[in-house]
Amino acid sequence: xxxxxxxxxxxxxxxxxxxxxxxxxxxxxxxxxxxxxxxxxxxxxxxxxxxxxxxxxxxxxxxxxxxxxxxxxxxxxxxxxxxxxxxxxxxxxxxxxxxxxxxxxxxxxxxxxxxxxxxxxxxxxxxxxxxxxxxxxxxxxxxxxxxxxxxxxxxx
Amino acid sequence: xxxxxxxxxxxxxxxxxxxxxxxxxxxxxxxxxxxxxxxxxxxxxxxxxxxxxxxxxxxxxxxxxxxxxxxxxxxxxxxxxxxxxxxxxxxxxxxxxxxxxxxxxxxxxxxxxxxxxxxxxxxxxxxxxxxxxxxxxxxxxxxxxxxxxxxxxxxx
DNA sequence: CCATATAGTCAATCAGGTTGTCTATCATGT
DNA sequence: ACATGATAGACAACCTGATTGACTATATGG
Numbered sequence: 001x002x003x004x005x006x007x008x009x010x011x012x013x014x015x016x017x018x019x020x021x022x023x024x025x026x027x028x029x030x031x032x033x034x035x036x037x038x039x040x041x042x043x044x045x046x047x048x049x050x051x052x053x054x055x056x057x058x059x060x061x062x063x064x065x066x067x068x069x070x071x072x073x074x075x076x077x078x079x080x081x082x083x084x085x086x087x088x089x090x091x092x093x094x095x096x097x098x099x100x101x102x103x104x105x106x107x108x109x110x111x112x113x114x115x116x117x118x119x120x121x122x123x124x125x126x127x128x129x130x131x132x133x134x135x136x137x138x139x140x141x142x143x144x145x146x147x148x149x150x151x152x153x154x155x156x
Numbered sequence: 157x158x159x160x161x162x163x164x165x166x167x168x169x170x171x172x173x174x175x176x177x178x179x180x181x182x183x184x185x186x187x188x189x190x191x192x193x194x195x196x197x198x199x200x201x202x203x204x205x206x207x208x209x210x211x212x213x214x215x216x217x218x219x220x221x222x223x224x225x226x227x228x229x230x231x232x233x234x235x236x237x238x239x240x241x242x243x244x245x246x247x248x249x250x251x252x253x254x255x256x257x258x259x260x261x262x263x264x265x266x267x268x269x270x271x272x273x274x275x276x277x278x279x280x281x282x283x284x285x286x287x288x289x290x291x292x293x294x295x296x297x298x299x300x301x302x303x304x305x306x307x308x309x310x311x312x
Numbered sequence: 313c314c315a316t317a318t319a320g321t322c323a324a325t326c327a328g329g330t331t332g333t334c335t336a337t338c339a340t341g342t
Numbered sequence: 343a344c345a346t347g348a349t350a351g352a353c354a355a356c357c358t359g360a361t362t363g364a365c366t367a368t369a370t371g372g
Binding site for chain 2: 318321
């Protein structure tokens, strides 16, 4: 099948590779005290960043509505990764900030991703891995990381 | 950021590359008479294959419950990509088969993916692209393509 | 021939997303 | 100073896709 339709393999492998990294990340995170963290939480927390964000800003970054971003913040808040504070300069704004627990998850994620990358470097060779990263950079746009993957994938 | 956390970039680029391919596929499919096809439909139709499947089997292949698989078949049936027939040897089973319209979508998808791959080959060079594919093969498992991406990504 | 396993369906529930609406608060221009 | 318009957040209604649990119909095997 892949001989007569060589183009089919690429997207599958890309998705599979992504999933493997994410699944292994969360298996390891679970071992390190973050069993409730779901794939998209990591993305959202990174988007929130160390300085915090509002629902509107988060929605723009993630490419979803402010309501959806607000609901996601609700979830993260309920699980303890995020807390809401009010902006003293603009009482309308409620800034979502990472809690120490959230920062811990983010820091651990970064380390685990580095470890996973190192494993790939071991399997492929550092040179080949750098080439792979460079090539991916070449075919993907910079900036703009749309994270509306769940809804994007399904629908109709 | 990518200097102190080099491992963060890889998963993002993989996802982004996957999304680009899928988005361009569906933009082109829409131009070619399949405007209602959603990303996951292609995956499901490929899982159904030319010989057809039942909801239970499909659920196993996709890693979702038989009910979810049944609903997905309902959707595909409603849009005309799939039709249900009964198995004469086992009247419990209802086999979902691709309609000619569904086969057309699948064939066009294959051609479009080939074109997209050719574009990447043009941008990266055929050699580099083959190296990329080989490397992805090396770090991803064969067989077992779990396609439960929508639910997998979100949840909690 | 009955007991068990399997295929499919129905119903209730949940997560996440969307749009629309509403209120409170800021920011600006006259 | 104030009226106007823009923005932030919350609430409600609705859609899709997935889950579990319960139920029916049909095979299958002891």
